[in-house]
Structures are given as C-alpha cells and as structure tokens.
Amino acid sequence: MRANFTRARGAGAALAASALLLTACGADEPTTDGDGENEALEATGSLTVWVDADRADVLGDAAADFTDDTGIDVELVQQDFGDIQDQFVSQVPTGEGPDIAVGAHDWLGTLVTNGVVAPIELGDAAADFQDVALEAWTYEGNVYGLPYSIENIAMLRNAELAPEAPDTYDDMIAMGQDADVDYPFLVGLDPTEADPYHLYPFQMSFGAPVFGTDADGSYDADDLQIGNDGGLEFADWLAEQGAEGLMNTNIDGDLARENFIDGNTPFLLTGPWNVPAALEAGIDLEVDPVPSPGGEDAAPFAGVQGFFLSAQSENVVAATTFLTEYIGSAEVQTALYEVGGRAPALTESFDAALADDEIVAGFGEVGAEAVPMPNIPEMGAVWEFWGTTQGAILNGDGDPAELWEDMAEDIAGAID
Amino acid sequence: MTTTTPAPGQTPPSLPTRGPSSGGSSQRRRSRRAQRIADTASAGWKLLVFKILVLGVLNALGVYAALVLYASGRPVIAALVVAAGIFISWVYFRRGGLPVKYLLPGVAFLLIFQIFMVLYSGYVAFTNYGTGHNSSKDDAVHAIMLQSQERVPDSPTYQLAVAERFGELSFVVTDPAGDVFIGAEEQPLEAVDGAVLDAGVVVDVPGHDVLDFAEVLQRQGEITQLAVPFSEDPNDGMLRTQDARSAYLYTSRYVYDVDADTMTNSETGTVYADVGDGAFTSSAGEQLMPGWRIHVGMDNFVRAATEPAIRGPLISVTIWTFAFAFLSVATTFVLGLFLAIVFNDPRMRSRRYYRLIMILPYAFPGFLSALVWAGMLNQEFGFVNNVLFGGARSPG
Numbered sequence: 001m002r003a004n005f006t007r008a009r010g011a012g013a014a015l016a017a018s019a020l021l022l023t024a025c026g027a028d029e030p031t032t033d034g035d036g037e038n039e040a041l042e043a044t045g046s047l048t049v050w051v052d053a054d055r056a057d058v059l060g061d062a063a064a065d066f067t068d069d070t071g072i073d074v075e076l077v078q079q080d081f082g083d084i085q086d087q088f089v090s091q092v093p094t095g096e097g098p099d100i101a102v103g104a105h106d107w108l109g110t111l112v113t114n115g116v117v118a119p120i121e122l123g124d125a126a127a128d129f130q131d132v133a134l135e136a137w138t139y140e141g142n143v144y145g146l147p148y149s150i151e152n153i154a155m156l157r158n159a160e161l162a163p164e165a166p167d168t169y170d171d172m173i174a175m176g177q178d179a180d181v182d183y184p185f186l187v188g189l190d191p192t193e194a195d196p197y198h199l200y201p202f203q204m205s206f207g208a209p210v211f212g213t214d215a216d217g218s219y220d221a222d223d224l225q226i227g228n229d230g231g232l233e234f235a236d237w238l239a240e241q242g243a244e245g246l247m248n249t250n251i252d253g254d255l256a257r258e259n260f261i262d263g264n265t266p267f268l269l270t271g272p273w274n275v276p277a278a279l280e281a282g283i284d285l286e287v288d289p290v291p292s293p294g295g296e297d298a299a300p301f302a303g304v305q306g307f308f309l310s311a312q313s314e315n316v317v318a319a320t321t322f323l324t325e326y327i328g329s330a331e332v333q334t335a336l337y338e339v340g341g342r343a344p345a346l347t348e349s350f351d352a353a354l355a356d357d358e359i360v361a362g363f364g365e366v367g368a369e370a371v372p373m374p375n376i377p378e379m380g381a382v383w384e385f386w387g388t389t390q391g392a393i394l395n396g397d398g399d400p401a402e403l404w405e406d407m408a409e410d411i412a413g414a415i416d
Numbered sequence: 417m418t419t420t421t422p423a424p425g426q427t428p429p430s431l432p433t434r435g436p437s438s439g440g441s442s443q444r445r446r447s448r449r450a451q452r453i454a455d456t457a458s459a460g461w462k463l464l465v466f467k468i469l470v471l472g473v474l475n476a477l478g479v480y481a482a483l484v485l486y487a488s489g490r491p492v493i494a495a496l497v498v499a500a501g502i503f504i505s506w507v508y509f510r511r512g513g514l515p516v517k518y519l520l521p522g523v524a525f526l527l528i529f530q531i532f533m534v535l536y537s538g539y540v541a542f543t544n545y546g547t548g549h550n551s552s553k554d555d556a557v558h559a560i561m562l563q564s565q566e567r568v569p570d571s572p573t574y575q576l577a578v579a580e581r582f583g584e585l586s587f588v589v590t591d592p593a594g595d596v597f598i599g600a601e602e603q604p605l606e607a608v609d610g611a612v613l614d615a616g617v618v619v620d621v622p623g624h625d626v627l628d629f630a631e632v633l634q635r636q637g638e639i640t641q642l643a644v645p646f647s648e649d650p651n652d653g654m655l656r657t658q659d660a661r662s663a664y665l666y667t668s669r670y671v672y673d674v675d676a677d678t679m680t681n682s683e684t685g686t687v688y689a690d691v692g693d694g695a696f697t698s699s700a701g702e703q704l705m706p707g708w709r710i711h712v713g714m715d716n717f718v719r720a721a722t723e724p725a726i727r728g729p730l731i732s733v734t735i736w737t738f739a740f741a742f743l744s745v746a747t748t749f750v751l752g753l754f755l756a757i758v759f760n761d762p763r764m765r766s767r768r769y770y771r772l773i774m775i776l777p778y779a780f781p782g783f784l785s786a787l788v789w790a791g792m793l794n795q796e797f798g799f800v801n802n803v804l805f806g807g808a809r810s811p812g
Contacts, residue, residue, distance in 0.1 A: 045633065072633065093551030113548045115559025115706030123573045123662050141566060191795070250796040311559050317636035320659040377547070 046073040050101035052081040092116040099313040105136035105304040109377035133345035136304035136372035145306035147345035154366040159284040161266035169293030183265040188253030194390035205294035206230040221378040227408025235404035242394035287362020302370035381414035553708040564669035571665040579624035588618040599644040
C-alpha cells in the first residue's frame with residue numbers, strides 16, 4: 001500500500017510540474033498583442049528562418065556560409081510547407097515569428113492584408129530574375145519575396161505514339177486519333193469540380209483570364225474578366241469537349257496518369273509531379289507547350305515559390321543580405337533546383353537548368369510564358385464557383401453560356 | 417480530514433505490545449518491527465527529498481516565469497503563476513488531503529487544455545480577430561508604412577555607406593555619376609567634398625566615422641528606420657535602405673500623423689481616421705488594411721443572426737451538429753445491437769464468416785478505404801458499375 005502511495009505521489013508531483021510549466025506557457029497567449037514594440041529596436045545578431053524539410057539542407061549550407069562571412073548565426077526551423085502560411089500569420093504579431101520564411105506566391109494576399117510581410121527592394125538585381133517569378137511575388141507594386149522556383153503544367157507527349165509536337169489543340173486531337181489508342185488526349189478531372197487549374201491554359205487561349213491586370217502588372221480585383229466574350233466561347237468549347245468525350249470528368253488524375261503510362265494516350269496535360277512515374281515506365285517522354293484551341297497563347301498558371309521577410313524582423317539588414325546575396329545567388333538557386341526539380345527563378349540558374357535537362361527545359365519554357373496564379377485574396381471567391389461550373393458544363397448539365405454567366409455573376413457578388 | 421485513512425508519511429499505528437515474558441520469539445518479532453519502522457522511515461525520507469527536489473525545480477521555474485512576466489509588463493499573470501506555485505507546494509507538502517493530491521494534475525490539465533481554450537475562444541468571439549485584424553494598432557501602422565513605400569519611378573540606385581557623428585547616423589551615398597552626398601534624419605542630402613571612395617562606396621568622409629559591417633549590424637534597427645529627405649521638398653521623397661549597402665528613393669503613399677492619429681493619402685489627400693472600427697477608415701467608409709484587433713461586443717453575434725449569407729449555413733450547421741451527435745450514437749447503438757444479436761443467434765448460419773467480414777474494415781485505415789471506394793464507385797471505370805451492374809450508365 002505504502003509503495004503505491006509513494007509512486008502515485010511521485011507521478012503526481014511530476015504531473016504538477018508539467019502542469020505549472022504549461023500554465024506559465026499557456027497563460028501568456030491571450031495578452032501577447034500590443035507588445036514586442038519595446039524590443040523591436042535591439043538587434044539580436046541571429047536570424048531565424050522557417051524552411052521545409054526538402055529545402056533545409058541547401059539552406060543549411062547557405063546559412064553556414066553566411067555565418068562564416070558575417071558572424072551572424074542562422075537558426076533554421078523546419079516546418080511543414082502547408083502549415084507555414086497560417087503559422088506565420090498567427091506568430092509574427094506575437095514576436096515569435098521568424099525573420100524569413102519559405103512559401104508560395106499565392107499566399108501574398110493573406111500575408112499582406114495581415115501586415116506580417118515586408119517588401120524587399122531588389123534594385124538592379126531584379127533584372128536577373130525571370131519576369132514571371134517577380135510578377136508573381138509583386139503585390140500592389142511592391143516585391144515581397146525572393147523567388148527561387150517556378151512550377152507549372154505543360155503537355156506531356158509519348159513520342160512513340162505521337163512523334164511530332166502539335167501546333168494547335170485540333171492538331172493534337174487529330175494526332176491522338178491517328179495513334180489509334182483509347183484516348184486521343186487526357187487531363188485528370190474531378191467528377192463535380194472538373195479542374196480549373198489544369199483547364200486554365202485552354203481558357204486563356206480564348207482570351208479570358210480571371211482578372212485583368214493594372215499598369216504595373218498586378219491583378220486587379222475590380223476588373224473581372226472571366227465572364228467576357230472569350231469566357232463564353234470557352235464555355236461552349238468546353239461543352240463540346242464533354243459531349244464528344246474528349247474530356248471526361250470520370251477520369252481523375254490517377255486514372256489519367258495510369259493510362260498515359262500504359263500507352264493508352266499520347267498526350268497528358270499535367271505537371272512535373274507525374275514525370276518520374278512516366279520515366280520509370282520507360283515512356284519516350286517529350287514536354288511541349290499546351291496547344292491552343294482558341295487561337296491565343298495557352299498560358300498555364302505558374303506557381304512561384306520564394307522566401308519572404310517578416311514585417312516584425314529585428315534584423316532587417318542581416319535578413320535582406322541573406323535573402324539577396326545568398327538565397328538569390330546562382331549557387332543556392334541551382335542547389336534548390338537540384339533538390340526540387342523545378343525551374344529556378346534566377347535567370348542564370350534557369351538557363352543552366354534548362355541546358356542540363358530536357359524535361360525541365362520543356363516545363364521551364366512553358367513556365368517563362370506562364371501567368372502567375374493570382375495572389376489577391378479575391379481569388380478565393382473564384383475557386384468556389386469556377387470548378388463546379390466547369391464540371392456542370394463538361395457533364396452537360398445545362399446551357400454552357402448560361403452556366404458561365406451565372407458563375408461570373410456569383411463571383412462578382414462574392415468579391416463585393 | 418478523516419482519521420480512518422492513514423495519511424501517507426505517517427508511521428503505521430504501533431502494534432499492541434505484549435508482556436516482557438514472551439521470550440525469544442517476541443524479541444525476534446520486536447527486531448523485525450524495528451526493521452520495518454526503519455524501512456518506512458527511510459522510504460519517507462527518500463520521498464521527502466524527491467518531493468523537495470521536484471517541487472524545488474517547479475518553484476524555481478515558476479519564480480523565473482513570474483519574474484519574466486512581471487518584467488514584460490504582465491503582473492496579473494505573474495501573480496497567477498506565483499499563486500499556482502504556492503498552492504501546488506502547499507498541496508503536496510501538507511499531511512493528508514490525499515484526494516487533492518490525486519486530482520490536482522488532472523484538474524490543472526483540464527484547466528489549461530479545455531477550460532482555458534473554451535474561455536479564450538469565447539473571448540475571441542467578442543473581438544474582430546481575423547484576416548486583416550490579427551495584431552495591435554502599432555503593428556498595423558508599422559505594416560501600412562512598410563507597404564506604402566513606393567520607389568520613385570526611374571530613380572537610380574545609390575551606393576550607400578552609413579556614417580556617424582556624435583551618435584547621429586547619416587547616409588553617405590554615391591549616385592551613378594559618382595557624386596557623393598550626405599544627409600541625415602533632419603538634414604536633406606547635400607554634396608560633400610573630400611570623400612574617399614573604394615569601388616564607388618564611400619570609405620571615409622571628413623568629420624564622420626564610416627561604420628563597418630559589424631557596427632552596421634549592431635545598429636541595423638536604427639539604420640533601417642532612418643529616412644533621409646532628398647531635398648527640402650518632402651514630395652521629392654526619402655532615401656531609405658534595407659541592406660545598408662544601397663539606398664533608394666521612396667515616396668510614401670500614406671503619411672501617419674501621430675498626434676491626430678490619422679493616415680493621409682499623399683496623392684488624393686483622403687484622410688483615414690481611427691473611428692473605432694479596428695482600421696483606418698475614410699469618411700467614405702473605405703478601410704486601409706491591415707487593421708488591428710479591437711473588442712466589438714456583440715457585433716459578431718448580431719451579424720451571424722442577421723446576415724442571411726451567414727445565418728442560413730449557421731442554422732444548417734447547428735441542426736446538423738445536433739443531428740450528427742444524436743444519429744452517430746443512435747445508429748451505431750441500434751445497428752450494433754441488431755448485428756450483435758443477429759450474429760450471435762445460433763439459428764444464423766455461417767455466423768463466423770459474417771463476423772469476419774464485419775471486423776475486416778478495422779484493418780484498413782479510413783483514408784485508404786475512402787480512396788478505394790471512390791475508385792470502386794467511379795461511374796464509368798469503377799468495379800461496382802462495371803462488374804456488378806454490367807457497365808450500366810448511371811442516369812445524370
């Protein structure tokens with residue numbers, strides 16, 4: 001009996017210890033707003049960088065060089081890429097945020113609206129980056145991040161089934177039918193949401209971007225273009241593709257990939273993430289620009305990843321130096337390309353990567369002409385209606401022009 | 417406390433003693449008893465040391481936390497930590513009170529992880545916390561000032577050195593033509609003679625000390641805050657730097673008037689004032705983002721009840737929450753009981769196989785089943801439609 005008491009009390013004390021610790025930690029959460037101003041002016045002499053696991057090694061090398069050169073320690077904190085946006089928004093105001101974090105350019109709307117990210121002035125160095133990469137990281141005229149990679153979709157071609165790159169969409173379908181396989185062309189779709197991201201190049205070729213752009217190239221939420229005449233043409237065209245069975249919402253991304261790997265289709269519209277599986281299956285792979293059905297350039301969305309600076313950083317000089325001189329160097333950009341496999345944002349590294357790998361070159365050439373995915377917060381309202389409308393049109397659930405017009409109205413309503 | 421329960425730490429009640437005539441056996445018994453008392457005492461002693469150590473560490477941490485909290489201007493929480501520390505020490509050092517000793521850790525965790533969370537969520541419901549309102553007003557002003565810096569179009573890059581005189585910092589810049597200028601907070605740029613340049617950057621200037629990189633880093637906060645007017649005319653913009661090596665000419669779209677607590681758009685002249693909405697608001701009702709956190713009283717609840725776009729989903733979600741709570745218990749209970757009775761009935765043939773099929777899904781992770789079922793139910797290519805229904809096209 002006594003032994004039991006003793007043990008229980010020991011455990012109790014240990015629990016209480018942690019309880020008090022937690023009380024101390026937990027309790028200061030609600031009152032964190034409004035301070036941090038006092039400490040803002042004193043330099044700590046060390047940088048904190050949030051980075052995902054894939055990027056950590058490369059950043060570790062860059063950080064070691066930086067520490068050698070400047071004497072400033074860099075603390076790398078590994079985070080899940082998907083968590084960084086929310087964590088950054090909630091932690092920067094508490095003073096617990098990092099100086100620099102990695103992220104995707106379409107987070108910018110949220111980050112800027114919450115005032116947690118600071119602009120960086122690249123000066124003359126801006127000319128060294130790919131245009132699409134800088135445009136993506138530009139918000140209301142200011143550049144907010146140092147880009148490092150460009151990701152976009154392109155048309156994968158099985159060269160055994162289709163030896164030549166098609167010029168137009170109709171060309172591609174004709175070549176696909178000549179190849180005498182199950183499907184002339186495939187793109188992975190969702191039964192109800194279709195896939196606006198993958199179908200965007202086709203929509204663009206009809207001259208129907210989501211938003212217009214203002215003088216400095218930023219997207220303008222007041223200038224909704226999706227419902228213009230080109231958009232209606234695209235809706236009609238999409239309904240035809242659905243009716244003729246050229247696009248099938250029952251074929252999801254996995255089925256599309258499997259069919260491409262099995263040689264059941266010569267063309268697959270997809271991103272670099274499906275390339276390893278195709279190469280492993282021994283497909284004679286070529287990467288082409290997306291052929292245009294509407295006459296204009298079929299530009300896909302580009303997603304650009306980069307590193308951005310906290311608005312509450314106490315080490316602006318050190319952080320900016322680390323961003324522009326180290327992460328922006330050709331050495332680091334190339335190293336990041338080697339672990340990520342996506343075209344680098346720095347032109348010097350971009351050219352080297354394209355010369356080095358045909359697949360990357362294929363995606364990179366499309367990416368250089370791509371349009372950045374809109375980074376304004378209004379984009380949320382677009383996604384909501386866009387996919388379901390495309391799904392309905394492809395499945396033949398109503399008049400395409402009417403559906404498209406309703407969607408444009410709904411989006412305009414949700415933005416106001 | 418009751419006296420029937422022996423409190424831990426107390427010696428056991430002494431055994432009834434017998435007469436001295438009990439002889440050898442009684443002596444043996446007595447020595448055994450002495451042994452036992454010694455054991456108990458030493459166990460108590462070890463326990464006491466353990467208790468002192470653990471509570472000592474705990475209290476040391478508590479004192480540290482309280483000092484830090486007090487120093488950072490949160491005396492109430494500091495007092496709470498001290499009170500918690502005293503209370504925990506008192507509970508574990510006093511005799512008796514065994515139930516509290518058992519309950520305290522659980523209650524503490526309940527307070528932190530459940531009750532505190534519930535209260536905090538409740539508190540947040542009375543603020544405007546959310547996108548665009550996630551920090552203090554000072555942070556919002558800071559962020560608006562940062563974001564509204566616009567580089568003057570076609571202005572050159574100035575190579576920069578930071579110089580110091582009597583503790584005051586100046587920018588010494590070289591323009592692309594190689595001319596050197598100096599300026600400080602209240603002192604617009606003016607040409608300077610006698611500067612020594614190295615690769616376009618000023619390394620020495622008469623009357624000032626040029627800071628080296630280590631000194632720059634020590635004062636980086638001051639340097640990045642410094643704005644040097646380009647000329648007497650404020651509309652020409654200010655020179656600022658981010659990396660202490662190059663400076664650029666900026667104009668600010670918004671000017672913050674500290675005394676009036678307003679933001680003024682320098683192009684249109686529109687004045688945005690703090691009207692209590694948690695953001696700078698113009699007379700036309702336009703708000704500058706980011707704003708800041710304020711208490712909004714019942715506003716959120718009023719909105720939820722009056723705005724149809726929120727009210728509709730809110731009502732459905734609330735109904736569904738209760739329906740789900742009820743149905744998930746009722747259906748699993750009813751269906752489970754039904755299956756249990758059926759699978760247990762001796763008249764049921766092949767019970768064993770049905771039981772086996774019943775238990776199989778437990779072996780698969782939920783997300784995997786979801787994927788597999790999505791594939792099997794695919795209208796055109798799924799197993800269910802192709803094999804079970806002979807490839808019938810589903811209507812719609």
